[in-house]
Amino acid sequence: MRKITVITALIGSTIAGGLAISCGTNTPAEPTPEPLDPTVISAGKDIFRFDTFGDEKYWTDTLRMHEVIQKGVSPATALSVGFKVDVDSLPQTVRDALAAGKVDLTSPATTVTLLKLNAVVGLKGDVRTVGGRDTLARVGITCALCHSTVDNSFAKGIGHRLDGWPNMDMNPGAIVALSPAVPAALKTILNTWGPGKYDPRTNIDGQSTPLVLPPAYGLAAVDILTYTAEGPVSYWNAYVAITQMHGQGSFSDPRVGVNIVQTPDLVTPKLTALRQYQFSLTTPKPAAGSFDAAAAERGRLVFTGAANCASCHAGSTYTDVNSNKLHAPSETGMDGRYAARTAEKAYRTTPLRGLLQHAPYFHDGSAVSLAAVVDHYVGALKLQLSVQQKSDLVEYLKTL
Numbered sequence: 001m002r003k004i005t006v007i008t009a010l011i012g013s014t015i016a017g018g019l020a021i022s023c024g025t026n027t028p029a030e031p032t033p034e035p036l037d038p039t040v041i042s043a044g045k046d047i048f049r050f051d052t053f054g055d056e057k058y059w060t061d062t063l064r065m066h067e068v069i070q071k072g073v074s075p076a077t078a079l080s081v082g083f084k085v086d087v088d089s090l091p092q093t094v095r096d097a098l099a100a101g102k103v104d105l106t107s108p109a110t111t112v113t114l115l116k117l118n119a120v121v122g123l124k125g126d127v128r129t130v131g132g133r134d135t136l137a138r139v140g141i142t143c144a145l146c147h148s149t150v151d152n153s154f155a156k157g158i159g160h161r162l163d164g165w166p167n168m169d170m171n172p173g174a175i176v177a178l179s180p181a182v183p184a185a186l187k188t189i190l191n192t193w194g195p196g197k198y199d200p201r202t203n204i205d206g207q208s209t210p211l212v213l214p215p216a217y218g219l220a221a222v223d224i225l226t227y228t229a230e231g232p233v234s235y236w237n238a239y240v241a242i243t244q245m246h247g248q249g250s251f252s253d254p255r256v257g258v259n260i261v262q263t264p265d266l267v268t269p270k271l272t273a274l275r276q277y278q279f280s281l282t283t284p285k286p287a288a289g290s291f292d293a294a295a296a297e298r299g300r301l302v303f304t305g306a307a308n309c310a311s312c313h314a315g316s317t318y319t320d321v322n323s324n325k326l327h328a329p330s331e332t333g334m335d336g337r338y339a340a341r342t343a344e345k346a347y348r349t350t351p352l353r354g355l356l357q358h359a360p361y362f363h364d365g366s367a368v369s370l371a372a373v374v375d376h377y378v379g380a381l382k383l384q385l386s387v388q389q390k391s392d393l394v395e396y397l398k399t400l
């Protein structure tokens with residue numbers, strides 16, 4: 001059991017005790033840093049990319065997405081809702097045909113072919129030949145749907161996989177809303193989320209305050225995950241795999257009223273490998289020339305000095321969550337509606353990592369740019385920063 005301290009600016013006092021993060025029923029305690037084993041990492045990579053945990057029972061049997069895709073989702077449509085194509089899964093003949101403009105990107109049959117090649121990032125299809133035609137028999141999703149993208153090296157949306165990079169083009173709400181099994185009222189809600197966002201609780205509490213898809217890299221030294229510090233990595237991986245992807249397994253957390261028991265459990269035995277793979281994913285370095293080094297160095301001093309960002313974004317992880325601190329929404333001027341739906345009712349100081357890669361910022365995407373982040377804090381924390389200090393701080397954030 002881990003004690004968490006929630007700091008509330010309003011009353012200026014620290015509430016401790018009573019608030020404990022439990023690890024759920026099926027998540028072992030995790031030492032930090034954990035020694036990583038290359039064999040285990042490699043197994044975890046396959047799970048992260050390709051394992052559906054048996055969630056076809058939802059995406060196929062319930063949502064009938066195999067029919068939706070087969071009937072009406074061309075590669076052009078799929079790319080427009082954020083799907084990415086892994087060029088390394090395509091045989092040379094297909095790459096050549098694509099490059100020559102000889103692949104019909106307006107035909108759903110082409111999508112089925114891409115699924116047969118296992119080339120659609122985050123989507124796993126079981127393609128069978130029926131009456132001489134490739135037919136999508138079953139389809140499911142993997143972790144990579146939301147937490148991988150591609151480098152666009154071949155064409156926009158087509159390239160080498162970048163695991164751990166949130167797919168800011170992915171629109172999970174719009175995709176689920178394509179299903180004939182989803183009631184109209186829910187479709188309306190799902191269609192408000194937009195690209196790069198997902199609400200991992202709507203199906204549990206009926207509310208909707210969508211979250212920005214976060215990176216799954218740079219977390220090896222962070223003890224507690226999610227915007228609201230729900231638990232360690234395996235807690236959250238199990239939660240998402242079972243309650244959101246609808247994989248088959250057991251997960252229970254009385255704090256949020258979830259108790260799911262499904263056997264055989266196709267999730268729990270994979271959590272260690274999945275965790276090791278995630279911990280092996282390091283934060284991407286900012287591209288050369290993407291920031292002004294001299295200004296960034298001045299900005300570092302603003303971060304640790306005048307603006308005192310480092311009081312919460314502390315140490316090499318840029319978070320104080322490892323010291324068991326959480327922050328009431330009011331403390332940093334955040335919208336508290338999402339936190340109110342969670343176990344701790346507070347926000348974790350986000351570990352800052354790869355910031356240039358994944359705008360917008362904050363759990364709800366309320367800051368569209370790093371300049372907007374700084375402006376938010378100037379207002380919320382009543383900081384006295386000059387125009388120069390603000391722009392230096394932005395340059396520094398770009399380096400993280």
Ligand code: HEC
Pocket residue numbers: 048141142143144145146147172197198199200211212213214215216219224225226227228233236237238240241245274278
């Ligand atoms: C439908 C999109 C979607 C899928 C699929 C998905 N996630 Fe996530 N993931 C999210 C969202 C949204 C959050 C933010 C939740 C939060 O922090 O409260 C998140 C949070 C996380 C985090 C926490 C990051 C942090 O900064 O603390 C990790 C790690 C993660 N997911 C890994 C996974 C793994 C592993 C899988 C597969 C088992 C997975 N996710 C499947 C959308 C998704």
Ligand code: HEC
Pocket residue numbers: 227303307308309310311312313327331332334335347348349350352353355360361362363364373374377378393397
């Ligand atoms: C009192 C603690 C605290 C201080 C001081 C603080 N932060 Fe934060 N920071 C947080 C919390 C909590 C979050 C998560 C808020 C959310 O997602 O809604 C956050 C989120 C962020 C994010 C968003 C990261 C992402 O991936 O979405 C950035 C960037 C950031 N802070 C930068 C700064 C800068 C720059 C300063 C100084 C001007 C600063 N913070 C000062 C607690 C703090």
